[in-house]
Amino acid sequence: MHVSQALDIINNYKPNQVETLADLLPMELIKDAYELTDTVTLRKRKLTLESMAWLLAGMAIYNDKSMADIVNMLDIVDRSGKPFVAPSALTQRRKNLGESAAKALFKCTQRHWFEHAKLPNWNRLTLLSVDGVLWRTEDTNDNAEAFAKPTNRDGKETQYPQLRMVCQMELSSHLITGSAFDCYTVNEMTLAEQLIETTPDNSLTLFDKGFYSLGLLQEWSAKGVNRHWLIPMKKGLNYEVVQTLGRQDKLIKLKSNPQARKKWPTLEREVVVRLITRVKNGKSYDVLTSMTDPMLYPKSDIVGLYGYRWEIELGYREQKQYMLGNRLTLRSRLPELVKQELWGILLTVLH
Numbered sequence: 008m009h010v011s012q013a014l015d016i017i018n019n020y021k022p023n024q025v026e027t028l029a030d031l032l033p034m035e036l037i038k039d040a041y042e043l044t045d046t047v048t049l050r051k052r053k054l055t056l057e058s059m060a061w062l063l064a065g066m067a068i069y070n071d072k073s074m075a076d077i078v079n080m081l082d083i084v085d086r087s088g089k090p091f092v093a094p095s096a097l098t099q100r101r102k103n104l105g106e107s108a109a110k111a112l113f114k115c116t117q118r119h120w121f122e123h124a125k126l127p128n129w130n131r132l133t134l135l136s137v138d139g140v141l142w143r144t145e146d147t148n149d150n151a152e153a154f155a156k157p158t159n160r161d162g163k164e165t166q167y168p169q170l171r172m173v174c175q176m177e178l179s180s181h182l183i184t185g186s187a188f189d190c191y192t193v194n195e196m197t198l199a200e201q202l203i204e205t206t207p208d209n210s211l212t213l214f215d216k217g218f219y220s221l222g223l224l225q226e227w228s229a230k231g232v233n234r235h236w237l238i239p240m241k242k243g244l245n246y247e248v249v250q251t252l253g254r255q256d257k258l259i260k261l262k263s264n265p266q267a268r269k270k271w272p273t274l275e276r277e278v279v280v281r282l283i284t285r286v287k288n289g290k291s292y293d294v295l296t297s298m299t300d301p302m303l304y305p306k307s308d309i310v311g312l313y314g315y316r317w318e319i320e321l322g323y324r325e326q327k328q329y330m331l332g333n334r335l336t337l338r339s340r341l342p343e344l345v346k347q348e349l350w351g352i353l354l355t356v357l358h
Contacts, residue, residue, distance in 0.1 A: 060112055065077045131209060133209060145339065149342055153345075184206075214236060235296065246282070256301065
């Protein structure tokens with residue numbers, strides 16, 4: 008199937024009726040997620056576990072509303088059935104829940120939707136892309152210490168702390184399949200390493216050239232079955248031609264350096280990859296890929312593939328512009344709750 012066809016296919020899996028958050032976050036998924044963490048002690052608290060999960064989703068959906076309004080809009084009640092109208096207590100309830108429970112809920116829900124979604128594929132591979140984005144947090148001392156403030160050209164700190172996020176996204180549905188985030192000073196390459204273990208088999212991940220690392224790319228393929236990658240070739244990269252597969256289609260040999268092999272112990276001294284060149288309007292564009300078999304992955308199918316990576320940009324735009332209403336600053340004032348809020352946002356993107 009051509010990429011243009013795949014991207015035109017809408018995810019056909021949708022619940023028959025979606026009227027409440029409970030339809031999108033079933034009790035069974037919430038229970039499974041919380042059992043993976045130490046949040047079972049919250050069952051003795053005033054606010055139920057499912058209410059806390061729905062609250063996190065509501066914070067993303069109704070981002071322009073106060074916490075009190077969100078509680079009222081979602082009709083959140085305590086265990087006795089009375090309206091839970093004490094927003095001052097919500098911060099403590101969120102602290103009790105922690106980040107790990109929100110992360111586990113995202114992973115359980117992501118796995119459920121990914122397994123049930125009827126996603127199109129390209130040459131029997133799921134199309135994925137990885138990219139980074141920055142989030143701005145409330146300007147508190149705790150957030151500034153945890154996430155750091157960028158500096159401008161004059162060396163002065165910006166007004167708001169920021170944290171860096173890297174996401175992996177399925178390109179036809181914009182379904183987030185994995186995410187990692189940390190302090191602003193942590194680079195995207197480091198965060199991308201955390202996505203290796205969760206990358207699905209039988210997939211093709213499109214990278215920006217800023218993610219080029221021979222160790223990262225080889226590990227990406229080695230950690231699963233039929234996991235491939237595609238990335239623009241950096242200018243000035245040295246290589247040796249091993250075999251010419253066709254016009255502007257070659258197998259090449261890349262050499263790793265001692266520093267890379269120290270960081271990636273399984274990285275070989277020489278790695279064979281495929282180099283494909285596309286000429287458009289008289290300009291050449293080179294891409295590297297792990298798809299070295301020209302019979303399984305013809306050059307004609309690959310040449311236009313990287314152009315569809317912009318789908319992940321649309322996915323990020325959905326997160327920030329449409330869901331957050333262009334409100335660039337997260338509402339949480341404590342680092343752990345900032346991370347919890349982000350998992351809630353990612354959780355909501357799944358639906």
